[in-house]
Amino acid sequence: MRLVIFGASGGCGQKLVEQALERGHRVTAVTRTTSSWRPSSDARHLVGDVLDPTFLREALAEQDVALSALGLRRASLLPGSRLLSPPDLVQRFTRLLRPELGGSAIRRVIWISAGGVGDSRARLSAPVRRLVRTANVGVAYADLEAAEEATRGDDRWLAVRPVTLVHGARTGRAGEVERYGLFSVIRRADVASWMLDVADGSRDWAGDRVLLGTV
Numbered sequence: 293m294r295l296v297i298f299g300a301s302g303g304c305g306q307k308l309v310e311q312a313l314e315r316g317h318r319v320t321a322v323t324r325t326t327s328s329w330r331p332s333s334d335a336r337h338l339v340g341d342v343l344d345p346t347f348l349r350e351a352l353a354e355q356d357v358a359l360s361a362l363g364l365r366r367a368s369l370l371p372g373s374r375l376l377s378p379p380d381l382v383q384r385f386t387r388l389l390r391p392e393l394g395g396s397a398i399r400r401v402i403w404i405s406a407g408g409v410g411d412s413r414a415r416l417s418a419p420v421r422r423l424v425r426t427a428n429v430g431v432a433y434a435d436l437e438a439a440e441e442a443t444r445g446d447d448r449w450l451a452v453r454p455v456t457l458v459h460g461a462r463t464g465r466a467g468e469v470e471r472y473g474l475f476s477v478i479r480r481a482d483v484a485s486w487m488l489d490v491a492d493g494s495r496d497w498a499g500d501r502v503l504l505g506t507v
């Protein structure tokens with residue numbers, strides 16, 4: 293299968309690229325010009341601006357599925373640290389991508405949102421709900437809320453809403469969860485694996501969203 297992966301240089305993005313190559317897919321890894329990360333030579337590497345429609349068109353050409361692990365970068369995890377991405381990055385990306393799908397062969401867009409966005413907010417425990425309201429996290433959540441809104445009504449889009457992301461090797465234990473509590477975590481490698489299962493049809497997921505945790 294032909295996969296284009298946006299946000300390939302990030303924690304989840306790198307896992308998507310590695311695992312997609314392991315599965316034998318034809319991978320196009322998309323990064324921005326400032327990134328020093330490089331995919332393995334088995335992948336095609338495309339460098340450019342995901343907010344440029346012409347570049348998006350080029351990235352989507354002759355692809356079957358688009359995966360996105362794009363998200364806002366900050367200089368550090370400290371409260372109030374400088375944003376290294378436009379605060380509306382993901383919503384602008386989704387709004388630009390949606391009309392481009394029409395002229396492409398893309399049949400699914402599987403992208404990373406976050407646990408607590410949209411109707412999954414009701415599944416947050418009180419401490420996590422407070423956390424999501426903090427300044428650092430709040431900006432990203434507002435962006436993801438708007439991005440999900442921009443994809444509504446188009447069943448090609450699947451918003452993957454992970455609970456708190458952690459590092460570690462794949463366990464194969466990713467699945468839909470009912471609650472997002474303070475200690476709910478999922479490994480980035482497991483998020484990637486779940487997304488690729490849906491992309492290549494080894495897992496059926498007809499819905500447009502999932503609260504993804506460790507099961």
Ligand SMILES: NC(=O)c1ccc[n+]([C@@H]2O[C@H](COP(=O)([O-])OP(=O)(O)OC[C@H]3O[C@@H](n4cnc5c(N)ncnc54)[C@H](OP(=O)(O)O)[C@@H]3O)[C@@H](O)[C@H]2O)c1
Nearest residue numbers: 299301302303304324327362363364377406454455456457
């Ligand atoms: N942290 C959590 O616990 C958590 C929980 C639920 C959901 N999420 C969501 O999951 C997403 C993925 O997580 P992650 O750990 O893989 O994030 P990450 O490591 O911060 O990766 C973010 C990716 O977005 C790219 N990016 C940022 N600004 C960009 C821009 N202006 N143009 C092009 N690319 C840009 C980054 O590229 P560069 O490498 O060039 O910066 C990187 O590839 C997060 O961003 C967040 O929205 C996070």
